[in-house]
Amino acid sequence: MSAVLPRHGLIIDGAEVATAEWMDVTDPGTGAAFAQVAAASPGDVDRAVHAARAAVAAWRATSPVERGQAIARFARALDAEAGRIAELIHREEGKPLGEAQAEVARGCEVVHHFAGEAERLWSAFLPAGGGGRGSEVRPDGIGVVAAITPWNFPVALVIWKLAPALAAGCCVVVKPAQEAPLAARAVCEVANQSGLGPGIVSCLTGDGPLVGEALATHPGVDKVAFTGSRRVAEIIAGWASPRLKALSLELGGHGPLVVIDDADLEIAVDVAISQGYANAGQACYSVNRVLVPRALEQAFLEKFRTRVAEVALGPMATDRGLVRHRDLLADARAKGATVEGGEDLGGARVAPALVTGAGPGVRLVDEEPFTPIVAVMPYAALDDAIAEANRPDYGLVGYVCGHDLRRAIDVAHAIECGTVVINGWRVVVPYAPYAGWRGSGIGCELGRPGLEAFIRWQHVRVLA
Numbered sequence: 001m002s003a004v005l006p007r008h009g010l011i012i013d014g015a016e017v018a019t020a021e022w023m024d025v026t027d028p029g030t031g032a033a034f035a036q037v038a039a040a041s042p043g044d045v046d047r048a049v050h051a052a053r054a055a056v057a058a059w060r061a062t063s064p065v066e067r068g069q070a071i072a073r074f075a076r077a078l079d080a081e082a083g084r085i086a087e088l089i090h091r092e093e094g095k096p097l098g099e100a101q102a103e104v105a106r107g108c109e110v111v112h113h114f115a116g117e118a119e120r121l122w123s124a125f126l127p128a129g130g131g132g133r134g135s136e137v138r139p140d141g142i143g144v145v146a147a148i149t150p151w152n153f154p155v156a157l158v159i160w161k162l163a164p165a166l167a168a169g170c171c172v173v174v175k176p177a178q179e180a181p182l183a184a185r186a187v188c189e190v191a192n193q194s195g196l197g198p199g200i201v202s203c204l205t206g207d208g209p210l211v212g213e214a215l216a217t218h219p220g221v222d223k224v225a226f227t228g229s230r231r232v233a234e235i236i237a238g239w240a241s242p243r244l245k246a247l248s249l250e251l252g253g254h255g256p257l258v259v260i261d262d263a264d265l266e267i268a269v270d271v272a273i274s275q276g277y278a279n280a281g282q283a284c285y286s287v288n289r290v291l292v293p294r295a296l297e298q299a300f301l302e303k304f305r306t307r308v309a310e311v312a313l314g315p316m317a318t319d320r321g322l323v324r325h326r327d328l329l330a331d332a333r334a335k336g337a338t339v340e341g342g343e344d345l346g347g348a349r350v351a352p353a354l355v356t357g358a359g360p361g362v363r364l365v366d367e368e369p370f371t372p373i374v375a376v377m378p379y380a381a382l383d384d385a386i387a388e389a390n391r392p393d394y395g396l397v398g399y400v401c402g403h404d405l406r407r408a409i410d411v412a413h414a415i416e417c418g419t420v421v422i423n424g425w426r427v428v429v430p431y432a433p434y435a436g437w438r439g440s441g442i443g444c445e446l447g448r449p450g451l452e453a454f455i456r457w458q459h460v461r462v463l464a
Contacts, residue, residue, distance in 0.1 A: 021038075040211050045218060058197070074115075088182045139458075144170065147161040148215065172200070315349050
């Protein structure tokens with residue numbers, strides 16, 4: 001007789017809610033189910049949204065200091081649960097434990113940051129300039145937010161929406177990915193246990209299209225914040241836009257690393273390895289193309305091959321990711337490129353792949369791979385490298401390596417990405433915006449702009 005799997009209900013109005021249907025959560029390394037989560041219905045969506053609407057007026061009305069203190073309590077509670085939540089990421093998504101721990105630690109930093117931002121959310125009074133008493137300009141939370149998040153960073157990408165939305169005075173209904181719902185659900189559980197009032201944070205696990213459509217079309221939802229694929233974003237926008245809901249969409253990237261001719265190749269290789277293969281390539285900020293001067297190509301490849309031989313990846317999180325990995329490499333070979341590595345290792349694991357000789361028309365340099373593949377592409381002139389960096393319709397994260405900082409900054413300014421990192425690989429900090437340009441999305445997360453993404457502004461004009 002098989003063991004009974006532990007079940008985790010929805011979180012609605014501060015309480016755990018069971019459902020008629022349940023969904024398995026599997027370990028991608030073994031394919032075995034180890035837990036079940038509730039499968040929300042449209043009726044559950046309605047209850048969660050109504051609970052949020054009932055709570056939002058009082059939450060908006062809290063003073064900035066009180067709201068900041070409440071979020072700070074949530075941040076401290078999250079710190080205390082960081083180890084458990086990292087274990088959940090490791091189990092349900094296959095991410096190596098060290099990477100999972102880093103994800104949760106960075107997520108905790110974001111919550112602490114926005115606790116402080118909440119306290120700094122003040123109105124301004126502007127004196128009159130030609131009649132009347134003056135003007136008050138005040139921020140107001142946009143209302144009820146649906147946060148729809150993917151499986152590859154199941155904690156970080158919830159927190160990037162949840163923390164600034166709470167700081168702005170919004171209530172949030174979280175819909176985590178069905179492939180990896182437990183860590184995201186745990187974040188919402190901690191938020192409720194930390195003393196945030198009922199209805200302020202809810203969590204609806206279940207079927208993505210069913211719950212996503214119910215949230216995006218619900219009249220009680222004021223904004224949809226989504227991270228995922230462009231194809232799904234277009235569907236969500238189609239649901240939300242006719243209802244004039246606010247939208248923010250972060251849709252992935254195709255990260256170029258431009259290596260300038262005076263670059264330290266050890267740094268360049270470190271960036272390419274660290275960002276090319278993090279989370280088994282299943283990251284929107286990945287380095288997908290390394291653009292290196294033709295004169296330095298062989299020296300770069302020699303160092304890269306030495307480093308890549310030491311890389312051990314966790315399992316691919318989904319079967320479709322495995323299939324895509326194989327298809328992209330087969331397409332590259334068929335079009336004359338050389339593939340090194342990339343083979344199946346069993347247990348949903350693959351070896352990291354290095355591809356040379358690929359150019360436009362090869363899928364892995366035209367489309368976001370979202371698998372552990374790095375293409376190295378030589379260039380003749382720096383302008384050619386910049387043109388190639390900007391060629392695909394993506395603009396999330398780019399990288400530059402070069403010794404002359406002024407020159408490197410000029411190249412960074414020419415790369416059409418919302419974030420460009422010079423001589424290193426850490427992309428995200430809580431106090432700066434993370435934005436997708438062009439086909440990588442609309443709006444931004446983190447930093448002051450990420451807070452204002454959840455704010456509507458009111459001007460009170462005092463004439464007498």
